[in-house]
Amino acid sequence: MxxxxxxxxxxxxxxxxxxxxxxxxxxxxxxxxxxxxxxxxxxxxxxxxxxxxxxxxxxxxxxxxxxxxxxxxxxxxxxxxxxxxxSPPRLRYDLLACLPFHEMVQSQQRVASTEVLAAQEVPADEVIAQRLGIARGAGVYRITRVRRIDGRRVLHVCHHLRRDCFPGILDFDLSAHSLTTLYLHQYAIRIRRVSFELASSVFDAETAVALNAAPGSPAQRITRINFDQNGRAVDCDDEHWRHDAIELTLSAAPQR
Amino acid sequence: MxxxxxxxxxxxxxxxxxxxxxxxxxxxxxxxxxxxxxxxxxxxxxxxxxxxxxxxxxxxxxxxxxxxxxxxxxxxxxxxxxxxxxSPPRLRYDLLACLPFHEMVQSQQRVASTEVLAAQEVPADEVIAQRLGIARGAGVYRITRVRRIDGRRVLHVCHHLRRDCFPGILDFDLSAHSLTTLYLHQYAIRIRRVSFELASSVFDAETAVALNAAPGSPAQRITRINFDQNGRAVDCDDEHWRHDAIELTLSAAPQR
DNA sequence: GAGTGGTCTAGACCACCTC
DNA sequence: AGGTGGTCTAGACCACTCC
Structure with a gap:
């Protein structure tokens, strides 16, 4: 061959x-x-x-x-x-389109699936508290998921949602619904501003296991904070992608 | 030690x-x-x-x-x-701030310098023509530069400017002036929209030489297209960064 | 010219996956 | 159980940097 x-x-x-x-x-x-x-x-x-x-x-x-x-x-x-x-072709990931994962993947003729690894209420640690502008120790929901494209595990995401914004959200089926859709329809919260931090690195041990990647293989880190219509940070997430799985795109007006 | x-x-x-x-x-x-x-x-x-x-x-x-x-x-x-x-700390690179390189670096208490490797008029190849929405073979200025932070070569960037937008721009000192400043003050062209494509990869041989990096060491590719106040693509560039040199940030309203 | 990193050879043992 | 990748040993030569 x-x-x-x-x-x-x-x-x-x-x-x-x-x-x-x-x-x-x-x-x-x-x-x-x-x-x-x-x-x-x-x-x-x-x-x-x-x-x-x-x-x-x-x-x-x-x-x-x-x-x-x-x-x-x-x-x-x-x-x-x-x-x-x-490697399959890279998924084009438009950072500002804010499409739900499944839609984004489907629109590129690929097949998406999601697996919830854990979903629980935890106290906010220092980093999360600072990102969300809440007190350290305040209640947040932590949701950890693995996402696949065409069966291949490509993304490990860890969300932190403010409990006071989304009470009881863990009762929904989180592998079937997109979070942003739930925000909008169940909680009337619309994401109006997003802020990102991107860096290329490698998988840590835990993430590597979740994606079945070799520890130390290259990864793309994407940290996102979502703000609602009142300018309040309502959730944040830490995404770790297999670095060959995506190509990031965005189009916007420069500031000032 | x-x-x-x-x-x-x-x-x-x-x-x-x-x-x-x-x-x-x-x-x-x-x-x-x-x-x-x-x-x-x-x-x-x-x-x-x-x-x-x-x-x-x-x-x-x-x-x-x-x-x-x-x-x-x-x-x-x-x-x-x-x-x-x-590795020194990563430079925070706000994609939408559109600060000139020297200002961005200076504002983070680092020292920037720029070296022009080549600047000449060339016919647009397929890719460039498509990005800029011009005919293949149309005249463009190609400017290749290497940028340093605190003396370390971290960025190789290749610009392509529409000749019809910026006639004679090669006569300016391109290591001293920022391009966007020249656009604004010499040509009354203001960047109103930017579009990016980001992917992590490795340096090709030529770029590696220019940065004195080992061929095959990890790189962050940033491709940018700049649009002016009339919605016209006026220039584009291909940036290749040492991947440890930057952390990308951005903050914007999601589309729709 | 001495020392450096870049590249390569020819093996080995182990943990884990697959059958 | 056999085969796989993950990790490691103990060398070697060459091109290049630096003095």
Whole structure:
């Protein structure tokens, strides 16, 4: 499945090693690029590392370097201890469209699903209290969810909602309804301003487990605070995306 | 310089290897975390890899893995073939404030500088033509610059300006003036809408060279299109940042 | 010229997933 | 139980930086 169309003039795997006396930097990476270009489709599994080693006439460490490179480029991804897969196209995530996740995904001809990991009332810690402008220790609802696109776990989100804004919201089915829809229809709260903080990082251990990602693989962090029609911060969330899963977009008027 | 306060109970380097029978995953990474927490300051150079190997009783490959982890976390960075350094705090980059680079940096008590790599008129290629809504082959000015914060090269940016909007703009000193200021004062063009596309990736070879980054190290890509008071796309740019150099922020009203 | 990081070889053991 | 990825050892050569 892999052997064809990697090197036009090459006659199978052994020929690849012949190029080793060229400037080798990233050569393996380039081979793997070619490898993807031709025969592999989105979400298809790559051959096992040991198989690729043999195919390319290289060692585990070198191959691994190349794979990690491609991972950093967002072209392939790992599931922890399960193997390497070709990255599907990035979901375009318009930060200011504020579409519910399922709608956003559906509108791009993909399939979304959501799993609630935990939903409970907790006292606000320092960070949350500050973001929401409430007293430390005040009651908030914490909702942790994992979201999938086409079956692949791509997003870990942790919401914190002000209890005084959304009393009893935990009684709704949180895997079926979008929060913003509940806000509007059940609580007459409309999000009028959003504020974001974005940075690229890596998954922490817990998040990695939830997404079945290798600990330390690259992640996109998105922290959001939502303000209602009265300018009050009503909830915030911490999103951690597989970094290859999204491309962020936004369009707005500059301030002042 | 490194030997103190890494392991409270440890009596120097050899003790570190005693912990090797614990779950070792990321142990080296954690050691290096401690290592940073204590005695190293922003932009300070880490000891040479061979020195750290000895200090931690490990091998090159393992150490390198740990360092690459910390790089992915944005805690340290490389200059190509020069060594590893502690990452300075991230610059907060408000996407919608549209502050000139020098002002943004200065307002955070940092020092900015800019270097013009190239500035010339070229025909618009497919991508640029599409972004700017002009004919393929139409004249555009391409300006490539490298920007520094506190002396560190963190940003490679390539602008494309419509020639018909900014005739003769290349005659100005582009390392001293901000483009948006020139737009406003020399051409009476004011940016009224911006549209962004963000994704995390790695540096390509050319960009890496310009920033003195190792090829393949993690990067944040920011593509921007600027629209003037008539709704016309007047310029666009492709920014590639060292991913540890920035934290993006924005605050706006959601659409609709 | 000495030392550095960048790249590579050739193995090994273990935890975990899949069958 | 066999195979997988995750982690690690112990070296090597080269291109480049810095002195």
């Amino acid at each position: 892999l052997s064809s169309s990697i090197e036009p003039t090459g006659d199978d795997a052994t020929s690849l090693t012949h190029t080793a006396d060229l400037p080798v930097t990233g050569l393996k990476g380039r081979l793997l690029n070619h490898l993807e270009a031709a025969p592999l489709h989105a979400s298809q599994r790559l051959p096992s590392e040991r198989e690729m080693i043999e195919r390319f006439g290289t060692t585990r460490v070198t191959l691994r370097d190349a794979l990690l490179q491609l991972e950093a480029e967002g072209r392939i991804y790992r599931e922890n201890r399960r193997g390497w897969f070709v | 490194l030997s103190s306060s890494i392991e409270p109970t440890g009596d120097d380097a050899t003790s570190l290897t005693h912990t090797a029978d614990l779950p070792v995953t990321g142990l080296k990474g954690r050691l290096l975390n401690h290592l940073e927490a204590a005695p190293l300051h922003a932009s300070q150079r880490l000891p040479s890899e061979r020195e750290m190997i000895e200090r931690f009783g490990t091998t090159r490959v393992t150490l390198r893995d740990a360092l690459l982890q910390l790089e992915a976390e944005g805690r340290i960075y490389r200059e190509n073939r020069r060594g590893w350094f502690v």
